Amino acid sequence: xxxxxxxxxxxxxxxxxxxxxxxxxxxxxxxxxxxxxxxxxxxxxxxxxxxxxxxxxxxxxxxxxxxxxxxxxxxxxxxxxxxxxxxxxxxxxxxxxxxxxxxxxxxxxxxxxxxxxxxxxxxxxxxxxxxxxxxxxxxxxxxxxxxxxxxxxxxxxxxxxxxxxxxxxxxxxxxxxxxxxxxxxxxxxxxxxxxxxxxxxxxxxxxxxxxxxxxxxxxxxx
Ligand code: GRF
Numbered sequence: 616x617x618x619x620x621x622x623x624x625x626x627x628x629x630x631x632x633x634x635x636x637x638x639x640x641x642x643x644x645x646x647x648x649x650x651x652x653x654x655x656x657x658x659x660x661x662x663x664x665x666x667x668x669x670x671x672x673x674x675x676x677x678x679x680x681x682x683x684x685x686x687x688x689x690x691x692x693x694x695x696x697x698x699x700x701x702x703x704x705x706x707x708x709x710x711x712x713x714x715x716x717x718x719x720x721x722x723x724x725x726x727x728x729x730x731x732x733x734x735x736x737x738x739x740x741x742x743x744x745x746x747x748x749x750x751x752x753x754x755x756x757x758x759x760x761x762x763x764x765x766x767x768x769x770x771x772x773x774x775x776x777x778x779x780x781x782x783x784x785x786x787x788x789x790x791x792x793x794x795x796x797x798x799x800x801x802x803x804x805x806x807x808x809x810x811x812x813x814x815x816x817x818x819x820x821x822x823x824x825x826x827x828x829x830x831x832x833x834x835x836x837x
Pocket of ligand 1: 630631633634635707708709728729791794
């Protein structure tokens with residue numbers, strides 16, 4: 616597949632961009648029928664913009680201070696994404712809540728990654744909250760974005776154990792490794808046209824053959 620035929624992905628970021636890097640790397644290694652064609656940040660000095668530059672991907676800073684409302688700010692985002700013919704939007708550490716107009720404009724074409732097993736622990740600082748709650752497993756979730764925070768239909772999740780001597784940092788690092796695996800995978804499933812959304816559920820077409828392997832498996836820890 617040539618670059619011209621690939622799904623055009625735009626990534627929205629606010630910070631360090633390790634998930635962005637994982638998506639870029641997967642694309643460059645030929646594992647994805649998708650390519651990052653644009654990186655947009657609401658933070659001028661986000662390291663993620665530097666990562667984009669290094670890989671020859673246009674980095675764009677859209678300044679929230681130049682806008683008087685969330686609606687006009689999101690309107691500017693829609694313009695830049697449309698200008699670059701973005702087909703799928705990936706939120707990767709993007710720290711703003713999107714307006715309903717933005718979500719509707721790109722209905723079921725916006726994915727987000729969250730460092731917990733949704734619907735448990737939406738929001739911020741979730742690894743610490745999981746530890747305080749005493750969970751034995753945590754993980755990460757890629758989901759389609761809807762009008763609320765971390766609530767949209769779940770596409771893919773990965774589970775990691777939580778150990779007695781974990782800190783917020785060690786747990787976050789264990790989860791992050793899996794974030795870097797499941798986000799490119801979710802994008803590839805989308806690019807292959809295999810994700811079917813029915814209400815809250817996302818079905819992965821062509822996965823029926825895995826059923827025999829999956830049946831009878833479960834996780835008990837410790
Ligand atoms: C990740 O943990 C992601 O799940 C959350 O924000 C963090 C972003 O990290 N939404 P990075 O910028 O991708 O390194």
